[in-house]
Amino acid sequence: MQALHLETPVHQSAAINARLNKNIYFKMDCYQPVGSFKIRGIGALCQKAVAEGKTRLISSSGGNAGYAAAYSGNQLGVHVTVVVPETTTETAIQRMKEQNAEVIVYGKVWNEADAHARELVAEHNAAYIHPFDNPAIWTGHASMIDETVHQMGKPDAVVVAVGGGGLMAGVLEGLHENDWQDIPVIAVETEGAASFAASHQARELVKISEITSIAKTLGALEVTSVLVDWLDKHPIESVIVSDKEAVTACLNFADDFRVIVEPACGAALSLIYDNAHTLENYSSVLMIVCGGAGVTIQQLLEWQETL
Numbered sequence: 001m002q003a004l005h006l007e008t009p010v011h012q013s014a015a016i017n018a019r020l021n022k023n024i025y026f027k028m029d030c031y032q033p034v035g036s037f038k039i040r041g042i043g044a045l046c047q048k049a050v051a052e053g054k055t056r057l058i059s060s061s062g063g064n065a066g067y068a069a070a071y072s073g074n075q076l077g078v079h080v081t082v083v084v085p086e087t088t089t090e091t092a093i094q095r096m097k098e099q100n101a102e103v104i105v106y107g108k109v110w111n112e113a114d115a116h117a118r119e120l121v122a123e124h125n126a127a128y129i130h131p132f133d134n135p136a137i138w139t140g141h142a143s144m145i146d147e148t149v150h151q152m153g154k155p156d157a158v159v160v161a162v163g164g165g166g167l168m169a170g171v172l173e174g175l176h177e178n179d180w181q182d183i184p185v186i187a188v189e190t191e192g193a194a195s196f197a198a199s200h201q202a203r204e205l206v207k208i209s210e211i212t213s214i215a216k217t218l219g220a221l222e223v224t225s226v227l228v229d230w231l232d233k234h235p236i237e238s239v240i241v242s243d244k245e246a247v248t249a250c251l252n253f254a255d256d257f258r259v260i261v262e263p264a265c266g267a268a269l270s271l272i273y274d275n276a277h278t279l280e281n282y283s284s285v286l287m288i289v290c291g292g293a294g295v296t297i298q299q300l301l302e303w304q305e306t307l
């Protein structure tokens with residue numbers, strides 16, 4: 001079966017390498033259809049559901065995962081419903097509708113939308129498309145490392161943003177499958193969305209009480225429990241950055257590469273801008289440019305003013 005994602009390039013910037021005196025490699029998953037890596041795992045899960053005979057897919061994400069589910073269902077020719085909370089922007093809803101998805105606005109927060117989505121799944125014998133917590137999603141995301149091992153030499157560290165942890169679970173799976181299992185992974189979150197940092201410190205699953213970061217895409221109250229299992233099997237560092245540093249990184253990255261990404265991605269990218277001290281032990285670093293469609297230049301500039 002043909003995958004729904006594309007192979008993305010690994011780019012370098014001579015200016016950034018000279019400034020940091022390191023080799024920084026950028027895996028440009030911002031260039032995927034739907035603008036983020038999400039299509040890898042969500043696309044794989046949707047294909048699996050359709051191969052198993054499902055004709056209806058139901059997602060509960062108002063962000064990049066819902067958009068990826070809408071795109072995947074449209075490509076596969078099946079009906080997609082996305083249940084989103086009231087906080088979801090009109091632009092995001094519009095993007096999903098352009099992919100022929102039915103969008104239902106339900107509840108004040110994601111948990112309420114998600115509960116309604118699960119009811120609909122049972123009612124319609126549909127496939128439930130979780131945004132990050134499913135092994136098929138992790139294997140789909142792992143494909144980015146399968147590509148990377150053919151695109152560059154082995155780096156000293158991999159930098160990845162963490163929301164619910166599907167991306168990082170996929171990256172870890174990919175590293176282990178490709179004999180890169182000794183490369184440390186640096187997990188980056190913003191203040192006010194640092195649920196992995198809390199679990200990393202406690203070495204068990206910790207649920208944080210609220211999300212206050214602007215990086216809503218990183219705003220899972222708790223990460224998938226598989227990340228706690230990985231703590232015993234892989235060297236993992238946890239870094240927390242500020243919203244302001246994440247937004248500054250988005251704007252710097254736009255200047256360097258002429259592409260717009262969400263603060264969720266900017267959080268990881270800030271390790272080569274304001275937070276470069278975090279990489280002092282490494283001379284070659286792979287940055288996962290996870291992307292994100294839910295932002296505009298105008299919004300980034302407003303955040304830069306107000307934060």
Ligand SMILES: *Cc1c(COP(=O)(O)O)cnc(C)c1O
Pocket residue numbers: 036038064065131132161162163164165166167168217218262264265290291292293
């Ligand atoms: C979903 C997403 C993340 C976080 O991924 P998780 O699998 O939830 O950890 C980071 N950045 C972007 C742009 C995303 O869409």
